[in-house]
Amino acid sequence: MARERGATVYATDERFCIDNGVMIAQAGWEMFRAGHVTPIEDTWCTQRYRTDEVEVTWRD
Numbered sequence: 001m002a003r004e005r006g007a008t009v010y011a012t013d014e015r016f017c018i019d020n021g022v023m024i025a026q027a028g029w030e031m032f033r034a035g036h037v038t039p040i041e042d043t044w045c046t047q048r049y050r051t052d053e054v055e056v057t058w059r060d
Helices: 021-033
Strands: none
Touching: none
16 A cells, blocks of 8 residues: 555554554544544544545645
8 A cells, every 4th residue: 555655655563563452542533633624423433444535624
């Protein structure tokens, strides 16, 4: 996926790959800052998303 987009992938040491909670919180914060708010009744989650299938609304 990164190669297709001309990007570089950086990975952290496995000691720090314990919980995605912080990454999920950061993504939520970025969406909130960009004005993207979802009413709670329309909110849901799935563990099956690929990162290239998620709509990113806070970047151009």
